[in-house]
Amino acid sequence: MTDIAKLIEAVDKADSADKLLEAVENLADTHSEIAIPTLIQVLGFNNPGAAVAAVEGLIKIGDPVVPYLLKSLDGYNYGARAWSLRAFAGIGNPVALDLLLKAAITDFSQSVRRAAARGLGIIRWQKLPPEKVFPAQQEALKTLLVATEDGEWVVRYATIVALQTLGKTQSDFVPKITTKLEELVNKEPEIGVRARAKLALARLQIS
Amino acid sequence: MKGEEKSISSSEAEQLTVETAIANLQQKSDLGARYYAAWWLGKFRVKEPAAIDALLMALEDESDRAPDGGYPLRRNAARALGKLGDKRAVPPLICCLEFPDFYVREASAQALETLDDTSCVPYLIQILEGGVEAAQFVPGKPHLVQPYEAVIEALGTLGATEATPLIQPFIEHPVDKVKYAAARAMYQLTQEAQYGDILIQALSGEDLQLRRSALMDLAAMGYLPAGEAIADTLAENSMKLIALKGLLETNLQANTSALSEDNIKIMDLMDSLL
Numbered sequence: 001m002t003d004i005a006k007l008i009e010a011v012d013k014a015d016s017a018d019k020l021l022e023a024v025e026n027l028a029d030t031h032s033e034i035a036i037p038t039l040i041q042v043l044g045f046n047n048p049g050a051a052v053a054a055v056e057g058l059i060k061i062g063d064p065v066v067p068y069l070l071k072s073l074d075g076y077n078y079g080a081r082a083w084s085l086r087a088f089a090g091i092g093n094p095v096a097l098d099l100l101l102k103a104a105i106t107d108f109s110q111s112v113r114r115a116a117a118r119g120l121g122i123i124r125w126q127k128l129p130p131e132k133v134f135p136a137q138q139e140a141l142k143t144l145l146v147a148t149e150d151g152e153w154v155v156r157y158a159t160i161v162a163l164q165t166l167g168k169t170q171s172d173f174v175p176k177i178t179t180k181l182e183e184l185v186n187k188e189p190e191i192g193v194r195a196r197a198k199l200a201l202a203r204l205q206i207s
Numbered sequence: 208m209k210g211e212e213k214s215i216s217s218s219e220a221e222q223l224t225v226e227t228a229i230a231n232l233q234q235k236s237d238l239g240a241r242y243y244a245a246w247w248l249g250k251f252r253v254k255e256p257a258a259i260d261a262l263l264m265a266l267e268d269e270s271d272r273a274p275d276g277g278y279p280l281r282r283n284a285a286r287a288l289g290k291l292g293d294k295r296a297v298p299p300l301i302c303c304l305e306f307p308d309f310y311v312r313e314a315s316a317q318a319l320e321t322l323d324d325t326s327c328v329p330y331l332i333q334i335l336e337g338g339v340e341a342a343q344f345v346p347g348k349p350h351l352v353q354p355y356e357a358v359i360e361a362l363g364t365l366g367a368t369e370a371t372p373l374i375q376p377f378i379e380h381p382v383d384k385v386k387y388a389a390a391r392a393m394y395q396l397t398q399e400a401q402y403g404d405i406l407i408q409a410l411s412g413e414d415l416q417l418r419r420s421a422l423m424d425l426a427a428m429g430y431l432p433a434g435e436a437i438a439d440t441l442a443e444n445s446m447k448l449i450a451l452k453g454l455l456e457t458n459l460q461a462n463t464s465a466l467s468e469d470n471i472k473i474m475d476l477m478d479s480l481l
């Protein structure tokens with residue numbers, strides 16, 4: 001048996017939450033494409049610790065994960081869908097753009113909205129055909145501007161981070177993003193989030 | 208407490224208004240509705256004098272009794288009063304610190320912590336008399352003879368420096384949660400790094416519940432050196448983000464510029480957890 005097969009078997013055979021977490025971490029550390037189906041399976045186990053490790057592993061493997069993840073989306077229960085969205089957000093493949101646009105403002109879970117908003121800032125636009133880049137970025141901007149009104153501070157925080165990264169990749173958006181960030185510096189109720197808006201402004205001005 | 212909140216159905220929440228909640232709390236026939244109304248007034252921060260009056264009445268209730276002899280309505284009323292910020296609640300809550308029901312005493316100490324009124328300090332200190340030796344489990348119960356964790360945390364939050372000699376020995380208490388409460392309070396009262404470091408060590412403990420509770424303690428303390436240890440803790444990112452936000456806020460409230468090096472470091476850690 002290969003080493004990876006042994007690690008996969010350890011995930012299948014884990015009979016406690018701790019053992020499962022350890023097995024998933026070990027498997028995720030291989031960064032191997034052979035691990036993809038098992039890691040995706042773990043997202044449905046209703047074990048948050050193991051799911052976090054699996055998401056991190058899938059993000060590290062990156063693009064090869066995308067077709068597997070898309071295929072499994074429909075059959076998933078709500079919890080697993082949320083985890084897979086987080087994996088998509090981290091991988092940054094534009095195939096998931098529509099999923100992220102929707103999740104960032106409509107998902108019921110704040111941690112999914114948070115990850116989706118963050119994900120909209122780190123999409124690798126160069127993977128799109130050149131003529132599609134700007135319209136897609138405009139979609140992302142539109143959604144992020146709406147997400148700055150989210151009821152949860154952590155989603156607003158993630159949105160600010162995403163606006164900063166989006167502004168760094170598309171300089172045409174900087175005036176619009178700057179206006180929004182200045183507005184947030186004045187009216188955002190949470191001082192921690194306000195501080196992040198100030199930092200985003202400073203980082204955009206350096207560019 | 209969280210479990211109780213979750214068990215309340217959302218359809219009930221939609222039906223209540225401020226008026227009906229207060230009315231439900233004042234009537235005596237439907238105990239479930241009274242219990243729920245007390246929680247609801249706190250949850251939705253209903254600060255009207257009539258709501259406070261009704262909650263203060265509920266704090267003296269005799270009719271709602273649990274099978275173990277406890278007073279569920281009084282517990283909920285104390286928790287709600289802690290959320291509403293009306294200092295009229297302070298003297299009655301101080302009286303509750305001597306009440307036979309452990310959970311009423313615990314809820315009252317927690318409420319007094321948030322009401323920011325130091326007149327309760329001597330009464331909280333009294334509970335710690337007897338020291339670690341007296342702080343034993345009640346036979347057959349999952350709790351100690353007094354709500355030490357809540358009392359020590361309240362003294363720390365209220366800045367009761369006169370309590371430090373009494374709190375300090377609780378660093379050695381065998382119950383981890385009490386030990387960590389003492390470390391948190393000692394840090395708040397002395398600003399000595401040795402106490403903050405006890406909680407950093409707690410972040411690498413075996414038990415997830417304790418790691419979570421150490422995260423929340425460090426957030427409340429705003430202990431800056433904990434930043435990276437928080438980010439590396441084996442716990443949900445959402446918890447770690449809340450803890451780091453606590454650090455950031457404490458530092459911002461200390462009038463440090465939002466873009467100081469320390470603050471940027473915390474925000475970079477937060478960014479990595481989104």
